Amino acid sequence: MADEETQVIVGLEVHCQLDTKSKLFCGCSTDYRVDGPNTHVCPICLGLPGAMPALNKRAIEYAMKVAKALNCEILNESEFSRKNYFYPDLDKAYQITQYDKPLAEGGYLEIESDEGGEKKVRLTRIHVEEDPGRLVHMGNVERGKYSLVDYNRAGIPLIEIVSEPDMRSPKEARKFLNKLRATLEYLSVFDSEKEGSLRVDANISIKGNERVEVKNITSYKGVEKALTFEMTRQKNLIRRGQKIARETRHYLEARGVTQSARSKEQEHDYRYFPEPDLRPLRVKSWLDGIDLPELPDARRERFMKEYGCSLSHARTLTGDLRLANFFESVVAPDKAGLSPLAATWIADTLIGELNYRDMSLDRFEPAAMTGLILLLKAETITDKSGVEVLRVMLDERLKNEPAETPDAIVKRLNLAKTAGDTGAITTAIEEAINENPKALADYRNGGSKALNFLVGQVMKKTRGKADPGELNRLLIEALKKREV
C-alpha cells in the first residue's frame, strides 16, 4: 500500500477507433491507412457546405456491445452534440460528439490490482464521436513552412470510455488499458494493431492536490511512462513545498516527458449544443439483440479449468485475443498432453522472443509451435535446443525466408538429443576430464562447483544436445571410475 500522504489517483479517458467498415456519418471506407492522403473522403466527411451526417447504425451496435461488456447502462435517450472549436484538421469547425446525453453511463472493468487480486475500476460513461482529420507538419509545428491536412481519418467512429479516478498507480493504469484492449478485441470491434487506433488522456493527482490532465498519449506503454513521469514531477513539487497547478499537459512521446499546454488551449469554451441534423438516439431495445462472446475473465477461468494453466499463465494467455486463440490452436491436437508445456513455452518464451523482435504474433502459425512442443514433449530435443529452434523459426518468418518445420531445423542443425547415443557423451566426458585436471582434483576434494563446471564443458562439446539428466549420471559415473 502506498504511503497515504502521496497516494496517486488516476482516471483515464480512452478514445478507441471502432473497427467498422465505413465511417460514422458517411459511406467512406475506414481502411485508409494503406492509401494516399484524402482518398477516402466525400462531401460529408470533408464537411462540405450542405452535406449532412447520416448515422452508421453498425457503429452504434459496436459501441453498445462495448457498453454491455463493461456493464454500463444504455440511456433511454441519448443525443449527438456539436463541440465547436477551430482547428485545421476539423473540417466543419465542430466535432459531432455526445455531451450531456451519452450513449451509456456507469459500468466497470476488473483489473489485477497492484496488491494482487481483482479490483473494479468504475466507469463514468461511454460516448460515440467522430475522429477529426490529421495534420502533417512540414518541419516543426511552430516554425515549419506549412502543414498539410489529410481527411482520410475524418469521420472514423470513436468511442470515448471515461473511467472514474479509481486507479492508484501508473501500473494499474496500464493494466486497465491492456484489459480494455483485450475486451474490445474479444468483442471484434477494435483492432489494436492499427496505427493510431487508440488515444488516451489521463487525469493524475496526488491525494489532496489539484489534478493535471495529460493529453496526447498514443501507446499502451506510453500511459505508464507518461504517468510515471508526471507522478514523479508532482511528488517532487510537493516535497519542495510547491503547489500543483491545475492544468493540461501534453505528453511528448519521443522525450518521455509532459509539457504544459499553452494557456490558449487551457480555457476552451466548446459551446456544445445538440446536433440539429441528427435525431435523438433511442436504442436501448437493441440490447436484446446483442450477444456477447466469451470475454477475457471467463476465458481465463476456462483456461485454468480446461488446460490446467496457472493463474499467471492464464492471465497472460487470455490477456490478448490473438495469444489466447494461438494457444488453443497449438494444443488442439492433444489438449491434455500439450497444454502444460505449451502454456509455459507460449506465455514465457514465445512472448519474450516476439517482443525482442518487435514481431506480431500473426506472422507465426500455431502448427509450427505445435511441432516444437511435440519435439519437447517427446524429449527429442532439450529446452535449450527448443529455444534455438524457436528463434530460427521466428527469424525465418521475420525475414520472409522459406519456413522450415521444427523437425527439419532439428535435423539440419543436428540438434536431436544424444539420448541412447551414450558414446558421444562418454567421449565428451572423457575429453572434458582429461582437459581439466584441476577440476578433477577439486571434485575429489568435494567441490560441487567443479561438477557444474564439467557439466558445462560437456554441454559445450555436445552443443546442448545432451539430456541434462543423462549427462549428470554419466559424468558422475566417469568421475567415480577415476577415483578407483
Added chain:
Amino acid sequence: MSGTIPFDPDDRYNAFLTTCKNPSHGNGKLAGVAVAVKDNISTKNIETTCASKILKGYVPPYDAHVIELLRAEGAAIAGKTNMDEFGMGSTTENSAFGPTLNPCDPSRVPGGSSGGSAAAVAAGMVQMALGSDTGGSIRCPASFCGIVGLKPSYGRVSRYGLIAYSNSLEQIGPLGKSVTDVSTLMSAIAGYDRHDTTSRDKPYTHTPDADIKGLKIGIPQEYFGAGVDPAVAAVVRKAIGRLEELGAVTVPCSIPSMEYALAAYYVTTTCEASSNLARFDGVRYGPAPDTNKSWHDAYTEVRAAGFGAEVRRRIMLGTFALSSGYYGKYYAKAQIARENVRADFNRIFSGADVIAGPTMPTVAFRLKEKSDPLSMYLADILTVPANLAGIPAISVPCGTAHGLPVGLQIMGRMFEDERVVDVAYAYEQAVN
C-alpha cells in the same frame, strides 16, 4: 424530348448570380421547364456562393438531393439566384453581389432572403424557382413580388445540399406564378432522403383541389394587431371573405406564445449559424488565406473580410448565446418557447383546419428603408411561427395595398401541406 433550352434572360433586376446558358433537360414531369435555384442549394459544377464573398469561386462537387430530383424529372437548371448572404435578411440587400430589385417596383426590395428566386419568377424569366425558408424566406419575397411560395412541413423535403443557416428551422420549397406550378414543383422535390435523417417518408403526389366547403379557418388576432399595416390587414380580411364565400367557416383564435416567437427564432438561428458558418475559414474553399500567417490569424483575417456585416453580427450573437454559462439562458429557453408555439398551434388546430392571415405586416420596403437590423427582424413576426412549429405555410397573392402586392398566408397542420395548397388554390381559382 431531352435536349437544351435557350436561356439568356435580361436580368435587369439582378435576380441571378449565375445563369446557365442553354441548360440541358431530360424527360419527366418538369421536362423542358426552366427552374431557378437559390444560391444556397448545392449544384454540381455550378458555382454556389450563398451570395457571400467567403464562398466566391466555390463549385460544389455534388448536387443537393432536390437538384438530383429536379434533374430526374427533366427540369433545366437555369441558374443560381441572388439572396441575402447565407439567408440572413428579408430584403436581399444583404448580398455581397448587390441587391435584387422588385420587378413590381424596381425602387423596392423583392423581400428575402429568396429574393432572387421570387424576382426571377415574377419577371417571367423562369416558370418556377427553388428557395429556402428559415423564418419566412420563401413566403416574404413571394408576398412582396406577387407570386406563390410554399414552405413545406419540416422534414418533407430533404435538406441535403442546402448550405445550412439554421438546420432545425429551414426547409427548401417551391416558388411559382401559380399554385399549380408550386404544387408541381413540390411533387418533384418532396420525400424521404437517406442522406437527411430529419426527412420523413411523406412524398407529395397531390393535385390541387378547389373544394373548401366546410373548411374551418382560424384567424389569429395577433395577425391583425399592432405592427400590421391596416391597409394590408384590410386586403387580407377581404381575401378571407372570399374563402368564406367559397364555403369556409372562420373561427377567431389567439397565439399567445407569439410574444416570444421572434426572440426564440433569433436565438435559435444565430446559435446554429455561428456553428454552421465556422467552417468557412479559407482552408478548403473560398479565397485562400495568407499562408505566411499562423492559421489562427489567417482564419480571423479570412472571416473578417469574407463575411458581410449582418452575417458577422449574427455569428457573434450566436457565439455569445452558446458560451459557457449562457446555454440554459438562451438556446435551451428558446427551445422551450418553440414547444409553446407548437402547443398553441396544436390547440388551434383541434378546432380549425388551417390558419389564415397576412404573410407580411407590410408591402415591399423601399431599398435601404430597413437600415436598422431590429426593424428588419420585426418584419418576420408573421412568418416565423410556422418555422418554429415546423408546420406548412403558403403565401398566395391576394390583391394590392399602396399599389403593391399583398400575400395571404395559409398555415396548416404538420404534414398537411396538401391542405394549405388546396386553400391557396381555391382562392386563386375564385379570383382569376
